[in-house]
Amino acid sequence: QAKKHAKLIPLFVFIRTGGTGAALFLLHLALFNPDPWNKLGPNDQYKFYSVNVDYSKLKKEGTDF
Template sequence: MFRLLARQAKKNPGLIPQFFFISLGLGGASLYLVRLAVSPYVVWNKKNNAEPWSKLDPSYQYKFVAVTTDYKNLKKDRPDF
């Protein structure tokens, strides 16, 4: 494989940057996949609670946004009608 690439690069020197950037892209993609494989957000063990959100009952209190703002100190941004 590398001999073929070296032969092609000797015949056509304009292909050297293309080989470099393709190799760089493949290396980056493989590093991304390795990083994704060790990520805690990827579930590899699907037998032990793979989707914990599906086991919540309908009365569970979801907390989407926690905003703590003192409304008394805010300036009015609209007129009173």
């Protein structure tokens, strides 16, 4: 079909390039960006605003890895 409609070839190229870029970006996020929750301790505030919670008094639940 591309030979019949030569003007659509750039559209196919851009769609393929965008899909490849999105897949590579997701692969980069999956392999090279660690989960931020692994770095937080029990006393770290991870919410922007918390009501009636004093994070400095919390104790860790569970084991260390």
